[in-house]
Amino acid sequence: MSGMMHDQQKSNKVAEVLRHKAVHESKIGKFHEALINFNKSLCHAEPNTSTIAVIYANRAAVYYQLNLYDKSLNNILLARECHNNTDILNDLDDLEEKCYENITDQIKYDDPWDYFKLSYPANKRIPFIIDCLEVKNDKKFGRYVTTTRALNAGDILAIEEPFFKILKVDPDDNEYPETNPYNYCANCLLDNYLDLIPCDDCLTTMFCSRKCMEEGNRMFHQYECNILDVLKETNNFRMAVRNFFVSLSICNKNIEELKLLMEESDEKNPTIFNFDLSLRENNSKDLLMAMMSLTHQTNVRVKDMTDVFQHHKLLKKLWSKEKEFINKFLERMMQVEILNFHGIKGQSLNAKSMFRRCVGDGSYAFCSLLNHSCCPNVMRIVVDNRMVLICERPIKAGEQLFDCYIGDSFYYKSKDHRQEELEDYNFTCDCQACANDYADILSGLLPVINHQTFKIAYTSYKDLQDPRKVLTIEQARKLAKKYSLILNQSYSDDSYPCKELVMLQLCIVKCFLTAAFSPIVFT
Numbered sequence: 001m002s003g004m005m006h007d008q009q010k011s012n013k014v015a016e017v018l019r020h021k022a023v024h025e026s027k028i029g030k031f032h033e034a035l036i037n038f039n040k041s042l043c044h045a046e047p048n049t050s051t052i053a054v055i056y057a058n059r060a061a062v063y064y065q066l067n068l069y070d071k072s073l074n075n076i077l078l079a080r081e082c083h084n085n086t087d088i089l090n091d092l093d094d095l096e097e098k099c100y101e102n103i104t105d106q107i108k109y110d111d112p113w114d115y116f117k118l119s120y121p122a123n124k125r126i127p128f129i130i131d132c133l134e135v136k137n138d139k140k141f142g143r144y145v146t147t148t149r150a151l152n153a154g155d156i157l158a159i160e161e162p163f164f165k166i167l168k169v170d171p172d173d174n175e176y177p178e179t180n181p182y183n184y185c186a187n188c189l190l191d192n193y194l195d196l197i198p199c200d201d202c203l204t205t206m207f208c209s210r211k212c213m214e215e216g217n218r219m220f221h222q223y224e225c226n227i228l229d230v231l232k233e234t235n236n237f238r239m240a241v242r243n244f245f246v247s248l249s250i251c252n253k254n255i256e257e258l259k260l261l262m263e264e265s266d267e268k269n270p271t272i273f274n275f276d277l278s279l280r281e282n283n284s285k286d287l288l289m290a291m292m293s294l295t296h297q298t299n300v301r302v303k304d305m306t307d308v309f310q311h312h313k314l315l316k317k318l319w320s321k322e323k324e325f326i327n328k329f330l331e332r333m334m335q336v337e338i339l340n341f342h343g344i345k346g347q348s349l350n351a352k353s354m355f356r357r358c359v360g361d362g363s364y365a366f367c368s369l370l371n372h373s374c375c376p377n378v379m380r381i382v383v384d385n386r387m388v389l390i391c392e393r394p395i396k397a398g399e400q401l402f403d404c405y406i407g408d409s410f411y412y413k414s415k416d417h418r419q420e421e422l423e424d425y426n427f428t429c430d431c432q433a434c435a436n437d438y439a440d441i442l443s444g445l446l447p448v449i450n451h452q453t454f455k456i457a458y459t460s461y462k463d464l465q466d467p468r469k470v471l472t473i474e475q476a477r478k479l480a481k482k483y484s485l486i487l488n489q490s491y492s493d494d495s496y497p498c499k500e501l502v503m504l505q506l507c508i509v510k511c512f513l514t515a516a517f518s519p520i521v522f523t
Contacts, residue, residue: 154484162362373402
C-alpha cells in the first residue's frame with residue numbers, strides 16, 4: 001500500500017516512548033497494560049527497523065513471563081524477520097532456548113468449540129444451523145423462523161459467523177474503547193491474546209496473522225488505510241462504507257457486477273435458505289444477496305461521501321462515474337444496518353476487569369431473520385466473533401423462534417420502557433409479554449407456582465448474582481446443563497411466566513455467558 005497519502009506518519013521516536021512505557025509496566029507486573037502499549041508502539045514503529053525488532057523482542061519476553069511460550073516464539077520469529085541486529089539476535093537465541101526448555105509447561109488454550117456445538121444434525125445446505133429450522137412468511141411477521149422439532153432449553157441451534165463486520169472506535173460513543181485497535185484483529189475481530197501485528201502504513205490497524213492481514217487488505221483495508229481519520233467522521237455510515245468496500249471486493253472490483261447482484265437480490269428477495277452454503281469458498285455472493293434483501297423501508301439520508309472517496313485514486317475515479325449507485329448502495333446498507341446488525345462483544349483480557357466489552361458490529365444473515373418478542377425463547381451470545389443461538393426455554397414443534405432486540409426483555413424492564421426502546425424498530429410490539437403486561441422479576445408480582453423449584457431457582461439466582469463468588473468456566477458449563485434440565489422438567493405454557501422459571505432462564509443465560517470466557521487473562 002505504498003504511495004498512498006496518510007493521515008499520520010510512522011515514527012520510531014514515538015514508538016520508543018511507548019516501548020519504554022510498556023517495559024516499565026511489565027517490570028511492575030502490569031502485563032495487560034504492557035501488551036497494549038507494546039501494540040501501540042508496534043503501530044508507530046517504522047517497518048523493517050531495529051526499533052520494531054526490539055519491540056517484538058520485548059513482547060516475546062513478556063509472553064515468556066506469562067508462560068505463553070508459543071506466543072514468545074512467534075514474537076522471536078517476528079523480531080528476526082524485521083531486522084538482523086546482532087545484539088538483538090543473541091538475546092533472542094537465549095530466550096528461544098528457554099522457551100523450548102519450558103514448552104511442556106505451556107498454558108493450555110481453551111477451545112470454546114469443544115463445548116459450543118450444534119445440539120442436532122446440521123442443515124446440509126446451511127451447515128451452521130440445525131436441520132429442523134425453516135423460514136416462513138406471512139403478513140403479520142414477514143419472514144420468520146420455525147422449528148419442525150421440539151427443542152429444549154440449553155439446545156444450541158446455530159453458530160453463525162458475521163458476514164460484514166467492523167472493529168469500532170467511535171469518538172462519540174464511550175461504548176467502544178479507544179484501545180480496540182490494539183486489542184483486536186481488524187479483520188476477524190479476535191484478540192489472539194494481544195499477539196497482533198501492525199499494518200505497515202497506518203497507526204491504528206492490527207491483524208492477528210499474515211493470513212488475516214492479506215485478507216483484510218484485499219477486502220477493505222486497501223481502500224481504508226490512508227483515510228482512517230476521514231472515515232471516523234462518517235459516524236453511523238462507517239459500517240455502510242465498509243460494506244461497500246467488501247462488496248466491491250467480492251465482485252472482483254467490478255461495480256457493474258455489484259449492480260447486477262443488487263438487482264437480482266431485489267428481484268428474488270432471497271434468504272440464506274435459498275442457497276447452498278455448504279461450499280464455503282463459493283458462497284460470498286449468495287450471502288451478499290441475502291444480506292441486501294434484509295432491507296427495510298426506513299428514512300435514511302445519505303451524507304456527502306466525497307471526502308471519503310476523493311482520497312484514493314481508485315475510489316476517486318469510481319466516485320466520479322458511479323456516485324449515484326454508490327449512494328444508493330450506502331442507503332441500502334444503512335437500511336439493513338439499522339434493524340439487522342448486531343453488536344459483537346468480547347471478553348476483556350484484563351484480570352482486574354473481566355467484563356464483556358463492545359468490540360464492533362456484525363451482520364448475521366440467519367439470526368437477522370428472527371423476529372422480536374419481549375418474552376423470547378432463544379438468546380444470542382457472541383463466542384469469539386460468532387453468534388451462538390441458544391434455546392432459552394422449551395419450544396414446541398411448529399412454533400416460531402423469537403429473539404429479544406433490546407437485551408433484558410420483560411425480566412427487568414416495564415412495558416412502557418420496552419415500547420420506548422422499540423421505537424427505533426418501527427413497530428409496536430404485541431408479543432405475549434406486552435399483550436398481557438407481564439410483571440418484571442424485580443416487581444415481586446410474578447407468581448410462584450412450584451415452591452420446591454422456586455427454592456432451587458432463587459438460591460441459584462442469588463449465588464450467580466453475588467459478586468463475591470467467582471464462577472469458573474468449567475462450573476458454568478456444568479451449571480448451564482443442570483439449570484436447563486430443571487427448566488425443561490418444570491416448564492409448562494400454563495405456568496409461564498412464573499418467578500422460578502424466569503429465574504432459571506436468567507441462570508442459564510449467566511452460565512452460558514461465563515462458559516464463553518477465555519481462561520487466560522493478564523494482570
